Amino acid sequence: MPIRLASRSLPLLLGLLLALPTSLHAQQPTAVIAAEASLESWYDPLEALGTLRADESVTLSATVTDTIAELNFHDGESVEAGQLLVRLSDNEAQADLRAAQALRDERRNTVNRLAQLQSRNLAPRGDLEDAQAQLRQAEAEIQALEARLSDYRIHAPFAGQVGFRDVSVGALVSPGTELVTLDKLDVMKLDFTLPELALGQLEPGLPLTATSAAYPDTRFEGEIDSIGTRVDPVTRSVTVRALLDNTEDRLRPGMLISVVVNRAPRQTLVIPEAALIPEGHRQFVLTLDPADEHRVTRREIRIGARREGEVEVLDGLNEGQLVVAHGTERVRDGQPTRLLGILDETTSVPELLRRGRDEAEASG
Incomplete structure (x- = not known):
């Protein structure tokens, strides 16, 4: 039985048939944004x-009992190694040192006099040896006093920054009193x-x-x-x-x-995490072929660790290959695409989308 169409339906059907080839011909490749698989530094x-x-850190303390005569630093000041920070009053120790030096000079003169007499056999050798021993004793006493005097001067053992000054000139300190902190x-x-x-x-x-x-x-x-x-x-x-x-x-x-x-x-191969297409425990990406209208190829890859926005590729991709990073849901295996741009450190998805819109509007 032949199919009859109402006369008013014929023009509509004819219009659809004529428009169909034109719309297919006018269809443009899907726009995508790509990223390059690059070799980058990676760590876990x-x-x-x-x-x-x-x-380096130390708290400088007094080792003798006396009053503070001089402070040569300010709160938080940077100081050099060996710089004098605190000097204690050492008048008594200086007097003891001068007395010991005078005694040394006296015993040295005695040794010289006895040495001259002994060279002429006018003095016993034992007297000379006793005088020499007394001279050495005096010199040792001077060394001890000089070492003690060094305790009255607090120097920075290394270059660094001093802390707060919590002591004042004239304050009496004793062994163990904390004077200042020093940090490198x-x-x-x-x-x-x-x-x-x-x-x-x-x-x-x-x-x-x-x-x-x-x-x-x-x-x-x-x-x-x-x-x-x-x-x-x-x-x-x-x-x-x-x-x-x-x-x-x-x-x-x-x-x-x-x-x-x-x-x-x-060093490992890295792609944007957005390029992944997960299917169960398997991961896929869409690669682009620049020599063939950026045609899409679906490829399975093996991934490793992830970090913010990126994923490590262990197998399935080579360095420099392009993968679809934006638009994976709009393209299928084998389709040609229109590349809007390639993501890198100087670009972003919104920027490339805006640039693509501007180019489309400019071309009419």
Whole structure:
């Protein structure tokens, strides 16, 4: 039985048939944004909390009892190694030294006189030897007094920064009285603990990054200097010491620091995490062929570790290959695409999309 169409339906059907080839011909390749599989530095992060210590730190104290005669520093001042910081009153010790020097001179003259007489056999040799022994005794007494005098002068044992001045000129001090603290702060020691399971991946020289709540936008770079020789039997952890550069003088002893140890540093292939197409336990990406209209090829890959926005590729891709990083849900295997741009450190997805819109509007 022949199919009859209403007369009013014929023009509509004819219009659809005529428009169909035109719309197919006018269809453009899907726009995508790509990323290049690149070889980058990679590491496995291990996080911990640590405490800062000065590279060198000492509290200078008095070793004798006397009054302070001179203070040669201000709060927080940087001092040089050997610089005189505190001088105690040493008048009595100086007087004792002058008396000992006078006694030495007297006994030296006695030795010289007896030596001349003994050379002419006018004095017993025993008298000369006794005088020489007394001279040596006087010289030893002078050395002891000079060493004692050095205790009245407190010098900086190393270059660093002094703390607050809590003593004043004229104050009476005794052995053990704390006079001033001195810290060497150009390099800081960072002590933190890690689980003993990580011992096999730790070694001196391993890089790390550190952050502080005082400087949330700043990353301090350092490296492991030494690893403790003992594991705590209670916490099953080992103490690790790292060194941080502090030439800008922003870090202070006692600060709480967040540490990320860069374990197993290596060079590996990296792509954006957005390029992954997961299917169960398998991972796929869409590669682009620049020589064939950027045609899409679906490819299975094997991935390793992940970090913010990126993933490590262990197998399935080669360095320099392009993968679809934006638009994976709009293209299929074998389709040609229109490449809007390639993501890198100087570009972003919104920027490339905006640039693509501007180019499309400009072309009409």
